[in-house]
Amino acid sequence: MKYYITTPIYYPNSSPHIGTAYTTIAADAMARLRRMKGDDVFFLTGTDENAQKIVRTAESAGLDPHTYVDGIVERFKELWKLLQISNDDFIRTTEERHAKVVQQIFTKLYEQGDIYKSEYEGWYCTPCETFWTENKLVDGKCPNPDCGREVELLKEESYFFRMSKYQDRLLKYIQDHPEFIQPASRRNEMIKFIEGGLEDLCVSRTTFNWGIKVPFDPKHVVYVWLDALINYISALGYPDGENYKKYWPANVHLIGKDIVRFHTVIWPIVLMALDIPLPEKVFGHGWFLSKEGGKISKSRGNVQDSFELIRRYGSDPIRYFLLREMQAGMDGTYSEDDLVERLNSDLANDLGNYISRTLAMVVKYNDSKVPSPGPDTDLEKELKELSSQVMATAEEKMLACDPAAALEAIWQFVSRCNKYVDETAPWNLAKDPSQRERLNTVLYTFVDSIRILGILCAPFMPGVPEKIKPLLGGGDYYGDWEQAAKWNIIPPGTVIEKGQPIFPRVDISAFTEEEQGSTGTSQGEGPQAPEKAVTPQIAPIKEEISIEDFAKIDLRVVKVLKAEKVEKADKLLKLEVQLGEEVRTIVSGIAQYYAPEELVGKKVILVANLKPAKLRGIVSQGMILAASEEGTLEVLTVQKEFSTGAIVK
Ligand code: MSP
Numbered sequence: 001m002k003y004y005i006t007t008p009i010y011y012p013n014s015s016p017h018i019g020t021a022y023t024t025i026a027a028d029a030m031a032r033l034r035r036m037k038g039d040d041v042f043f044l045t046g047t048d049e050n051a052q053k054i055v056r057t058a059e060s061a062g063l064d065p066h067t068y069v070d071g072i073v074e075r076f077k078e079l080w081k082l083l084q085i086s087n088d089d090f091i092r093t094t095e096e097r098h099a100k101v102v103q104q105i106f107t108k109l110y111e112q113g114d115i116y117k118s119e120y121e122g123w124y125c126t127p128c129e130t131f132w133t134e135n136k137l138v139d140g141k142c143p144n145p146d147c148g149r150e151v152e153l154l155k156e157e158s159y160f161f162r163m164s165k166y167q168d169r170l171l172k173y174i175q176d177h178p179e180f181i182q183p184a185s186r187r188n189e190m191i192k193f194i195e196g197g198l199e200d201l202c203v204s205r206t207t208f209n210w211g212i213k214v215p216f217d218p219k220h221v222v223y224v225w226l227d228a229l230i231n232y233i234s235a236l237g238y239p240d241g242e243n244y245k246k247y248w249p250a251n252v253h254l255i256g257k258d259i260v261r262f263h264t265v266i267w268p269i270v271l272m273a274l275d276i277p278l279p280e281k282v283f284g285h286g287w288f289l290s291k292e293g294g295k296i297s298k299s300r301g302n303v304q305d306s307f308e309l310i311r312r313y314g315s316d317p318i319r320y321f322l323l324r325e326m327q328a329g330m331d332g333t334y335s336e337d338d339l340v341e342r343l344n345s346d347l348a349n350d351l352g353n354y355i356s357r358t359l360a361m362v363v364k365y366n367d368s369k370v371p372s373p374g375p376d377t378d379l380e381k382e383l384k385e386l387s388s389q390v391m392a393t394a395e396e397k398m399l400a401c402d403p404a405a406a407l408e409a410i411w412q413f414v415s416r417c418n419k420y421v422d423e424t425a426p427w428n429l430a431k432d433p434s435q436r437e438r439l440n441t442v443l444y445t446f447v448d449s450i451r452i453l454g455i456l457c458a459p460f461m462p463g464v465p466e467k468i469k470p471l472l473g474g475g476d477y478y479g480d481w482e483q484a485a486k487w488n489i490i491p492p493g494t495v496i497e498k499g500q501p502i503f504p505r506v507d508i509s510a511f512t513e514e515e516q517g518s519t520g521t522s523q524g525e526g527p528q529a530p531e532k533a534v535t536p537q538i539a540p541i542k543e544e545i546s547i548e549d550f551a552k553i554d555l556r557v558v559k560v561l562k563a564e565k566v567e568k569a570d571k572l573l574k575l576e577v578q579l580g581e582e583v584r585t586i587v588s589g590i591a592q593y594y595a596p597e598e599l600v601g602k603k604v605i606l607v608a609n610l611k612p613a614k615l616r617g618i619v620s621q622g623m624i625l626a627a628s629e630e631g632t633l634e635v636l637t638v639q640k641e642f643s644t645g646a647i648v649k
Helices: 018-036 052-060 065-082 096-111 164-176 184-195 224-229 242-247 257-274 306-313 315-325 336-366 378-399 403-424 433-457 463-472 481-485 508-515 547-551
Strands: 002-010 040-047 089-092 115-125 130-132 152-161 252-256 282-285 288-290 332-334 555-566 569-579 582-588 603-607 613-615 618-620 626-629 632-635
Touching: 002 018, 002 242, 018 040, 018 252, 018 282, 018 288, 018 306, 018 315, 018 332, 018 378, 018 403, 040 065, 040 242, 052 065, 065 089, 065 306, 089 096, 096 115, 096 152, 096 224, 096 257, 164 184, 164 257, 184 257, 224 257, 252 257, 257 282, 306 315, 306 336, 315 332, 315 336, 315 403, 315 463, 332 336, 336 403, 336 433, 336 463, 336 508, 378 403, 378 433, 378 481, 403 433, 433 463, 433 481, 508 569, 555 582, 569 603, 582 618
Parallel strands: 002 040, 002 252, 040 089, 252 282, 288 332
Antiparallel strands: 115 130, 115 152, 555 569, 555 603, 569 582, 613 618, 626 632
């Protein structure tokens, strides 16, 4: 089976952001899953460079458009690489291979009478690259609810495309092919729009010359949307390239909801006029909105640097968050706090911790070797059945362009695996020699379930198999989707490794602190210097120090007088502590483990000569000591009646 999937081609007028990355990540996950199914996949993305707004942005940057777009296109390519996007091609509309197909199609449509010359008089919105008639404007501005910006009056000689001629044929096609426009709500909007009547479309411009020239009338450049849509076939080598013959029609054009009209009205009419089959499906997903409500977009100024986000959290967590957060057809909300929350709960805790704790048991109870399993009980049977159900559901949801639902199904399996650990309680089995065979079955099931999790996660987070592979003895088990429903694959005797947690927990305040330009000094379990933002499960013993080095640390007993939560930082507590005569403020990352009132009156240990650091705008004058490991923390206290300020050594 062939599978051809495309993303929109992005305007390189500014660097890509989280909103624009969503479509590419989602298409990548779909492409990866189909490849794992054995399909012959072609996954296309690229850049839409011949827009008038590009000329304007380049001008204001004092650059010629070519130099300007070359720089931004590199940013796109770099980002896709960091996000492990597996596109098979990247098309730029300034490439000759594209321009020549656009010119050929324009000429053909002109020669067959579908394009004619006339004069355009009306309005143009450059940010949207859209023509508007006077009666559509809202208060004289662009009627696109996401835009509302100034429009310009155009009066110029133009070529027009006879859209009206194809109106009835298109309407019938949409009605006869319910799968063509998805989700259904967008389909209904489009039906209404077409029923309202289609006007012929202006398809050339003469007031600037950046773009693809109309070959028989070179003072005209082709309208950017007609030019851009053609990328889906020019990249395949239309009309007679091998890839065109093999992959067209596309299985899915994955796009955002704002550009559904271009893809389901203009594009199918162009294809009908060329007598080419239509794509199977155009799926218009929602937008990522900021917490405040607006679409994440450069023009709204609410975008965060995607490169910085990847540096902070890694590519897989960002992919996971975006895919999980956008429910099919609806808008999603993006915030860094929510991203960290998901990372810590779904990835570090549910998935990562399952892997660490089960492998630790194989290390402990079977000397790091995968045992031979004994007979299955109902618990194993249930787990095995669930893995094949989840595999089928995830696959079906991905064909329906719904990665959030696919991940939800996979996380049901993750939860079931965690429950299996509690139900089987291997720590009890290990105490009873007569339960050795049962213990072996449980340990084996752990290891094989981790292999399955590696497969199920692979399309969404391609880094997961890479991380799991060395833990499970280096075998290459992750490229075939169907293997997620098969068990007893890992050979008994394989030596496993516990390794480091595959998704260490992250403390967002470490990064917030970094932004404030502080020294990033470690404060208890709270914010740490950026490179130490993750909490290792077994911290390696640090470099040896002398007694003189240790003597530099001034540890004192202090009494907690007051404790309260720090606003908008769910991990931080603000403490007031008594140190002799002095009262100090300490910010400590222990809010998840203590209610503020639990600490009041306790005598704790303070690193009293630590350089103050600012956390969430509060100056922390030292830090208190605590013992901690994955999931648990205890502040060190003294029980006897020491006075505050007593030395600890
Ligand atoms: N160049 C055209 C597409 C031509 S396709 C033949 C274009 N480019 S764009 O860069 O403005 O937008 C590209 C895609 O990014 C659109 O599908 C748009 O919906 C998507 N997104 C831009 N901001 C977004 C969010 N905040 N959230 C999700 N997707 C968003 O339109």
